[in-house]
Amino acid sequence: MEVSVKNGEIVLSVSEYIERLNLALGGEAGFVEGEVTEFKASAKWVGFTLKDSQSSVERPPTGGLTATSAVLKCVMHAHMFRRLGVAIEDGMRVKVYGVPRISKGWGSLGLWVESIEPLGEGSLKKAYELLFKKLTLEGLFARKRELPEFISRIGVISSRDGVVLQDLRKNLRRLSLRVNFVHTQVEGAGAVPGILRALDYFNRSGNDYDCVVLIRGGGSLESLQAFNNEEVVRAIYAMPVPVIAGIGHDVDVPLSALVADAMASTPTGVAHIINATWDALALGLPDLTRRIHDGMSDIVYAHKQRVELLQTRMHTYFVQLFRTFDLAAGRLSRARERVGERIRALQEYLARTERLLTFSDPIRNLKLGYSLTYVAGKVLKSKKDARIGDTLETRVSDGLIDSKISNIRMNS
């Protein structure tokens, strides 16, 4: 123990005394507002000095009056500072929360800071620009992933208190969409952890969603602080699926929107972005329909043609067979005609012959007055075959006449 009593006085060591002071100071944790100066950051610590912007009059121990600004040394663990996600630079007005403490090593009072919040448009703007520059250099704003076609599974992060969710739902096409909503504060102290929790929830869901939508109505730069927070921006960048931001803003686009893969400034705009992922189908559908219809028409036509063709092939055989019969029948008919003609010719010949025979009949000639004369049984045709005294037998139509040759003469 470094406490000693000398002459009835309690005497403490420096260390003990500072510890006592720190115990007493422990109850003085609170918010302090001031301007940042001498900002320094190392791997382990972040340090800066807060000062009042207005000078106060002070009487220094050396005597006289001095106009000076009140200053307060501030220190913070670097990892805590990084978690805050706020960029700080000299000249910015901030509100810090911390616990006062006297450093044993330095013997000086400092504020152990737990949170820092930029104040006023100027500081906020400065913080925004610093972070924008830093993250731009890292390339966080350059990566833009393509939104998938036909987005239908949507994770939405927003506040249930606003009308943004209704606006989003109202403007989404009536498609079979599945919207999973996670409520979070979007303003105030709970906004950053709330948004980070929601992002983490969807991040862990992996590819269960086609995209994650982060929406919030418009607001001032101050009210949109959570969306300019470095941790939030990095969490959006780390999402496994594309993120669409719909964050209302005035001049400066919130960094959360810049890092998102697509952005709009209203929930309606976000709905249009999601709707547009269905355009390919809406535009391509008529063409696809036409191709299907034409294709089916071709198939039906081709089948009908094939049936007709096969039927023709099958029937051709019999048609040819019948044609052969027809040809044969024709030939037979012609043959019959030729036979008929031949018969007719024969009949005519017979008739002619009959007539000829009729005319040639010796009996008929005998009746007409002609006669046949025989000598010694032979028809007498010349006077050379006759001699005077020969007996002649003459046949007339009704009998025979015998006579003797008495004279033979020449034709006169």
Place this chain on the structure above:
Amino acid sequence: MNKRINIKEKLGKLEEIASWFDKQKEVDVEEGLKKVKEGNALVKELRERLSEVENEFEELKKDLD
């Protein structure tokens, strides 16, 4: 309502019959007649089914218009 027929299968049978005729050098009228009867029945069935398909398809097209 006509019994749903398998167009592909029936077309295949019709094709077989048509090919049978293509291959015949000697006329077998009795067998040919049998084939023609069978083939004609197939043609009738196929024509009816294809008309049905066509009508059904037209109705489907109207649904989309």
